[in-house]
Amino acid sequence: TNGPNGASGPGQLRVAIIGGGIVGVAAALGLRRRNMAVRLYEQAGDFREIGAGVAFTTNAQACMALLSPAILAAMKAVSTKNESPYYTYVDGYRRGPGQTDDDADLSETQLYRLHAGTTGFDACHRAHFLDEMVKHVPEGMVEFGKRFDTYAFDEEREEYTLRFEDGSTATADVVIGCDGIKSRVRQVLLGEANPASYPTFAHQVAFRGLVSMDRAVAALGKDKAHNQCMHTGPGAHLLTFPVAQHTLMNVVAFAPAPGAWTHERMVAPATAEEVRAAFAGWRPAVRAITGLLLGDRGVEDGGGRLDKWAIFDTYEHPAPTYASGGVCIAGDAAHAASPHxxxxxxxGIEDALALATVLELAVERLQGDDASNRRRKSATVAAALAAYDAVRRERTQWLVRSSREVSKTYEWANPDCGTDPEKCLRDIEWRAHKIWHFDIEGMMAEAKAAFARFLSA
Ligand code: FAD
Structure with missing residues (x-):
């Protein structure tokens, strides 16, 4: 049995975080900075992320800074900015005026550009970012090889006992499931029979990889290789952006996958023929990029092996709540979106900030002088997590829906836009602005008000 970690006194909250991905580690650092006794349980033997890109908006970065400046510093240490203030959307499919189908003609018609200015993304290599963050995780905060199975609440002791698959247990006042898209915490929270406990297949696969910038520039030219570019077309699309201080170019190619996903894991081996077939009739530039994915696999993905990633999300069965009592879910465990x-x-970083905000309020309340005004620890924690649910669910479930919808715009299948560049740009823009221009202070104020409301309910 693992005891509580860190200081434990009146009003001290012992927080168990399940899952050491980006969201779990960020939440752990943010809560620890607020003097909570945090313990993180990760099923793997160490922290690991995949060799792929991940990008964060300025708004997500502001949340990192509020959670803990160390998180933002970790991201900044490894991130890459777009050279241009614009993201470019090109016609990856049709031959434009003056273009030929010759393999050497790598031109694509620009359809529109989205102005990102200072609000857009900084991109990084996932593993590099996690490695940087982990440097700030103190010794003893993490237990590896702990696959969470279930939890039970002891009314009298007002604490949760967590049970792991290796038979060991641990106790905590708060349990935060950051255990990703296949979250076990979500299953226990919502019930195994609840369809919302499971993600479903979005009938799309992604072929992804990192290619060396030298080869990307040789194939695409400097401007395209060093700046984010969405190659749009009918029924599929392909995104490229620079990562790792412009030494690598991230490629994600999305293709339709009708029918069921029958593999046990969400990643399965793919063949070069599949990739080629998905983009067979496309412009030479797109075929050159898929060629880079196929031919330049030495950089990160180990030789000739090519994988396809099944896109699952929580679109069909969104979670009816992110919290119950002292247990909650955050990040992909709560709202897995397709990556569009x-x-x-x-x-997930925004979630972590909301959690840090409400749990800090709970601690203040529990440590407050006025004993007559004090509620039971579990009631205070439950009010904090209900407030977290109240401020996070709508926005994040919108993100899940909008991710599916915007993919249709990239693939010329949005009935409101078709292939009209102006309409497509407007559609992409309002969605992007909703993500980029998020009122963080407003969320924190709302969380505070909701906490007070739930506490007095
Ligand atoms: P995860 O990273 O899945 O981490 C979950 C952790 O929990 C893992 O370490 C796992 O081992 C552990 N775990 C699972 N079950 C248990 C258990 N029972 N017990 C203990 N531990 C457990 N997002 C962006 O913001 N920007 C992007 O540019 C971006 N691009 C993307 C591109 C693609 C192709 C995809 C697929 C996604 C992209 N995303 C992007 C989304 C982003 O990857 C996820 O939202 C994010 O990684 C989720 O992090 P997480 O910590 O919630 O979950």
């Missing part, structure tokens, strides 16, 4: 806004991890 590139904002899932950013939304």
């Amino acid at each position: 806004h590139g904002a899932g991890a950013g939304a």
Whole structure:
């Protein structure tokens, strides 16, 4: 049995975080900075992320800074800015005026540009970012090889006992499930029979990889390789952006996948033929990029192996709540979005900030002088997590829906826009602005008000 970690006194909250991905680690650092006794349980033997890109908006970065300046510093240490203040959307499919189908003609018609200015993304290599963050995780805060199975609440002791698959247990006042898209905490919270406990297949697969910038520039030219570019087309799309201080270019190619996903894991081996077939009739530039994915696999993905990633999300069955009592879910565990806004991890960082805000209020309340005004610890924690749910659910479930919808715009399948560049730009823009221009102070104020409301209810 693992005891509580860190200081434990009146009003001290012992927080168990399940899952050491980007959101779990960020939450852990933010809560620890607020003097909570945090313990993080990760099923793997160490922290690991994949060799792929992840990008954060300025707004997500502001949340990082509020959570803990160390998180933002970690991201800044490894992130890459777009060279241009614009993201470019090109026609990856049709031959434009003056263009030929010759393999050497890598031109694509620019359809529109989205102004990102200072509000857009900084991109980084996932593993590099996690490695940087982990440097700030103190010794003893994390237990590896702990696969969470279930929890039970002891009314009398007002604490949760967590049970892990290896038979060990641990206790905590608050349990935060940051255990990703297949979250076990979500299953226990919502019930195993609840369809909202499971993600579903979005009938899309992504072929992704990092290619060396030298080869990307040789194939695409400097401007395209060093700046984010969305290659739009019918029924599929392909995104490229620079990462790792412009030494690598991240490629994600999305293709339709009708039918069920029958593999046990969400990643399965793919063949070069599949990738080629998905983009067969496309412009030479797009075929050159898929060629880079196929031919330049030495950089990160280990030789000739190519994977496809099944896109699952919580679109069909959104969670009816993110919290119950002293247990909650955050990040992909609460709202797994298809990656078309590139904002899932950013939304998880916002969650972590909301949690830090309400749990800090709970601690203040529990440590307050006025004993007559004090509620039971569990009631205070439950009010804090209900407030977290209240401020996070709508925005994050919108993100899940909008991610699916914007993918249709990239793929010329949004009935409101079709292939009209102006309408497509307007559609992409309002969605992006909703993600980028988020009122963080407003969320924190709302969380505070909701906490007071739930506490007095
Ligand atoms: P995860 O990273 O999945 O971490 C969960 C952790 O929990 C893992 O370490 C796992 O081992 C552990 N775990 C699971 N079960 C248990 C258990 N039972 N017990 C103990 N530990 C457990 N987002 C962005 O913001 N920007 C982007 O540019 C972006 N691009 C993307 C591109 C693609 C192709 C995809 C698929 C996603 C993208 N996203 C992006 C979304 C982003 O990847 C996720 O939202 C984010 O990684 C989720 O982080 P997380 O910490 O919630 O979950």
